[in-house]
Amino acid sequence: MSEEIEKVEIPGKFGFGTMSLTWTPNPQPIEKSVETIKYITSHPEFGTKLINLGEFYGPDDANLKLFQKFLESSDPKLNESLIVSIKGGCDVKTLAPDGSKKSVSKSIENIVSYFPKEHRPKLLFQIARVDKRVPYEETIGYIKEYVEKGVIDGISLSEVGKESISKALKVAPVSCVELELSLFSQDLIDNGILSYLSEQQIPIIAYSPLCRGLLTDSTVENSDTFLSSIPKGDIRHHLDKFKPDIFKHNLPTLKKLYDFAHNVKNTSLESLSLSWILKLSGQKNFKGIEKVTRILPIPSGSTPKRIESNFGSIVELSDNDLEEIEKIIKENPVKGFRYNEQLEGTLFQ
Known part of the structure; x- marks a missing residue:
């Protein structure tokens, strides 16, 4: 592993995902989203220092423009305290990953143009998926050049398997790895990636920790109309x-988890789901893993009220609670790919 650059340390228990603020059929006014980011970054109880962005999260750099507006209206000292992990390096029209030097350079240079030269957050860059046309170690090398120049501060990875993680580590330190993890999407536990990253003690940024809104009270309480309410x-x-x-097959499992959240832990389904991830983070002797690496869930939320709902009722789970939750899911196995059959081959590469 290279010693020329260092990992960026990721503080806190949570991150905040911004995809739903801009990459949605009907995004809310940018002013509202700026206030939401201000709320989550400055909240005294559950404020987070890790913000997750995407160059392609919306048309015409919408996600980057939103964050630029936030930085311009925020306290420079607060801005300096933030760590921003940004996905890029893909064709914005097809969303196919492009790990070439030209693509990586274009993406990083575009991203940094939205950040001030002074009082800026620490920037981590990750190519959104593995481009099989370019050796992964070469792609990481292109990103590393920008770290060495001080243009960005570190390297993160996205949707990678053990082989790609190993290739990356031979080129440069990796600050974190972004992968999907939720009660309904536990693939990284079952396929050995959690074990591998725990051996390296590389933090995991857990995206879609509420399984894109499935693991919420609202879904269970409005299960008859939930699917029809999803916007065109x-x-x-x-x-x-x-x-x-x-959805119909998985609904009984969802309802049992909802009942456990409310009747046993006196909390919401979304809070139980996030508490479960936080319980796994640093857990000792879990499924043959001596000590689980740090896992930071990155739920989203379009308004302060939604953020309060997602972040505000975290509960302490016991080892017995973990066993009870696992029992519920084993008795009612969850069906369905993380995305769909067509996209399955693009994951964990």
């Missing part, structure tokens, strides 16, 4: 777990 153009229309037959 929403990506969930193309995902397995939102197909009527699969």
Whole structure:
């Protein structure tokens, strides 16, 4: 591993995902989203220092423009305290990953143009998926050049398997790895990636910790109308777990988890789901893993009220609680790919 650059340390228990603020059929006014980011970054109890962005999260650099507006209206000292992990390096029209030097350079240079030269957050860059046309170690090398120049501060990875993580580590330190993890999407536990990252003690940034809104009280309480309420153009229309037959199959599991949250832990389903991830983070002797690496869930939220709902009722789970939750899911196995059959081959590469 190179010693020329260092990992960026990720503080806190949570991050905040911004995809739903700009990459949605009907994004809310930018002023509202700026206030939401201000709320989550400055809240005294659950304020987070890790913000997750995407160059392609919306048309015409919408996500970057939103964050630029936030930085311009925020306290420079607060801005300096933030860590921003940004996905890029893909064709914005097809969303296919492009790990070439030209693509990485274009993406990083575009991203940094939205950040001030002074009082800026620490920047981590990750290519959104593995481009099989370019050796992964070469792609990481292109990103590393920008770290060495001081243009960005560190390297993160996205949707990678053990082989790609190993290749990356031979080139440069990795600050974190972004992967999907939720009660309904536990693939990284089952396929050995959690074990591998725990051996390296590389933090995991857990995206979609509420399984794109499935693991919420509202879904269970409005299960008859939930699918029909998803807006036209929403990506969930193309995902397995939102197909009527699969949703119907998974609903009993969802209801049992809801009952456990409310009747046993006196909290919401979304809070139980996030508490479960936080319980796994640093857990000792878990499924043969001596000590689980740090896991930071990155729920989203369009308004302060939604953020309060997602972040505000975290509970302490016991080892017995973990066993009870696992029992519920084992007795009622969750069906459906994380995305769908067509996209399955693009994950954990």
